[in-house]
Amino acid sequence: MSSILLAILIGAAFGATLDRIGATNPSLIGRMLNLTNLHLMKTILLAIGTGSVLMFGGQMLGLVDVGHMSVKTAYIGVFIGGLMLGLGWAVSGYCPGTGVCALASGRRDAAFFIAGGLLGAAAYMLSYPWWKASGLLDKIGGGKVTLGAVPSSGYEGLTGLPGDVLGLVLGAGFIAIAFALPERLIPGSGAAQPAE
DSSP, X not given: OHHHHHHHHHHHHHHHHHHHHTTTOHHHHHHHHTTSOOHHHHHHHHHHHHHHHHHHHHXXXXXXXXXXXXXOOOBHHHHHHHHHHHHHHHHHSOOHHHHHHHHHTTOTHHHHHHHHHHHHHHHHHHHHHXXXXXXXXXXXXXXXXXXXXXXXXXXXXXXXXXXXXXXXXXHHHHHHHHHHSOSOSSOSOOOOOOOO
């Protein structure tokens, strides 16, 4: 029971943070994607970079158990799904997490986004045997692989580089990019619109 309460608390804090930085505002996401307001992109890069540095640095110091690391299997369907998610994000201004947070913050349009996502998931579930037979769900690149091998994780690396070091370098690179990016790359209105 305490783990459920902790999950609710962490989820609520994460949702409040998403709302605070503007990730629940589809017009701000649109301006990020058309490069006229990079505030949200800078925040995302900083969060990914910080998380990577803390996780891989913690693993190197023995503070984070490598056994908690989970790597998803690589297959062609993942890349197709990623393209579909990106297209849906660009069109709607929401990704699954920000859509739920937007609904919780009072945006009525997010309810249609969530309903569409649930219908899409149901369609995938019903058509799963066809997708499985198509070969799009067959493992590629050895299945569960990482860019660099992380000691004691059981995952093979695609490069000869140590995964912990690679994770630290990539994380530091994301942080550096977050600070180096200007507020906009293309001139335009960068003002955020209030939530509905």
